[in-house]
Amino acid sequence: MAMPGFLQQLRDAMYPPSRKQAILGLFQDAESAATAGDALKDAGVPDTDYDFLTDSPYPEGSLGEREEKHRLYLYPFIGALLGLSSGIMITAMSQVAYPLVTGGKPVLSLPPMAIVCYEGTMLGAILFTVIGIVFESRLPKFVLGLYDERITQGFLGLRVNAEPEQRYEVIQIMNSAGAVEVKTDQ
């Protein structure tokens, strides 16, 4: 279905159209997939241009893949700071607005304020963590790209975004490494 013009423009602005083509190699075992990954690296394909697709998390570095950097751990701190600030503001302002001395305690007492501040901190941290997960995982995507259902049965996928001139070489590498099937998005 064709996108309306302005949506297409917006999409192009956010995700500039790439010349690269997606190629998916399907491997029956992890060793073959890792071999294909090494061969791609040797052939000069940048390691940011290929990803292993697996049905369960493999140990770090077991497939020779790149180290992924993310900033997920920042999100809860930002949320917690915002939540804490809101909690302090709400409690302090309401106690100053309605001063009521109870049990001889100061109007601005920290122990009862701590409850609301803690709650605000936690709510902010939780909310921002979930936002961070969605953002950092690049979710959601409503159109599934190149994939193969056999990955759910223990096969490994090696998805490469290759320049058109590298296409043939990438397919060759995958086949040499023992790919069961190689798919392209064209």
Added chain:
Amino acid sequence: MASETQAHPPAAGHGHDSHEHGHFGPEMWVIPEGPGLVADVNERQRTTPGIWRVVFYAGAILTILGIVGFLLKAFTAGFSDHRAWGFYVAAFAFVFTLTASAPLAACAFRFTKSHWRRPLSRIAEIFSLVSIVNILLFIPALIALPDIGVMHESGEQLVRRSIWFQELVNPSGWLLAGMIGLSFCSVAILWLAALPDMAQSRHLVTGFRASLYGRLAGGWYGTKRQWQIQKGGLAILGALYFMMVVFVQFLVVSDFAMAMIPGWKDSILPPFYTVISFQGGLASILLVAYVMRRWGGYRYLIGQAPFWAASKVLLGLTLLHTYHLFAFFITYWYGRLEVEQAILNYLMFDSYIGIFWAQLFFTFFIPFPILVSNHARREGWGAPLAAIFIVIGLMLWHIRIFAAAFAAAPAVEGGLYYLPSDAFSFPALLLPVPGATFPDLWDIFMILGGVGIVLLVFRIGMMLLPPLSLWEMKEGSMYQRVDTLIRGRYLVLAKPE
């Protein structure tokens, strides 16, 4: 993956010969085969064994009873006198106790990288769906909760004891926000943990589930980055959930129990309640896991090892429960203030003596010997059997504490309320000790409804989501195998981190 798992012995009872199991029984360690697991579990989910229909219909009938009881109670008693709602609050707190801590078990044992937790993880996480119901159940309890401050005829403001700053007339907003935050966090944990399984199952299911999985797991391919974010996200959300669940438990037990008994000031009760919640949550998970294994068609995927391992944790929590009970008792017994003696008499030795001893038997004297028995633990039935008694005992505990607290004093000056200037003269004490309150028919319906709604929502959750954490079980099959050491065959576990 395939080459790793193909080296494994076939799973026990999976249409193959039972795997080599060493000197333990063949069902102690079940190592599933990765390939075919997703299709197999989805197929098994489609063909519903009778036990699940029983759970569904029993849950639905009890929930309807609960709704009827609630409506009739609301029409006959209204919300003006909080004392009419003690058993409702007990039912809510019981559901909250059992279900709020359950998702924590998945997070905690994932933190400790315990392999035995893998078949239990999703069961624990599905309890998150009940947390949505907890929000709904919480609203009438909030309506019934008396305000912190009320205006006296003289124009002065009367207050009652509370953990909130007393300018806040009604803390319902913060209480509800806490409950919603907790529910949001637990549902986020469930979504994140189930994301890979929904993505892997979306090709195999049809109808509503296909649409649901497509929406919830859209864009999940299982790339390295996605796995890393999932792992990191589960760790952070798990830590936040722990901090949040303890906090909300503190709010619930402080506002709905301690603050409602005049003169009850107890620093042990909030941690006591948290321990009880952990105990109840683990007991509920083990009960569900046992039903799934014994009658639900998952015997080939859930071995005895999870029960064996979890029973030791349950034993520890049972002992902690009893320790806190004793600590609560001994502090007040030595304190000997009039109000402390009154509270002991009210909750333990006079008004609610029968329910106190019954609860003690169910939460300690019966489960303790079962859990101490190594045979009962290792065979897999010990922990679930103890869990049944623990759950019954915890229901009695909630009735004894929450229903008794709501019935303790009227919302008038000299009952719950006093003048702020009288705060130093020990106003509003539980004297004389009131008698026990018994449930009417609508109360009983509401308590049964509490049990029913847990059964119903959990069963719906099992119908909607993969009931086992497939990606974790596949991951586990990479890291576990039975191997030879000298002359014995033993389970070898890899911990790559």
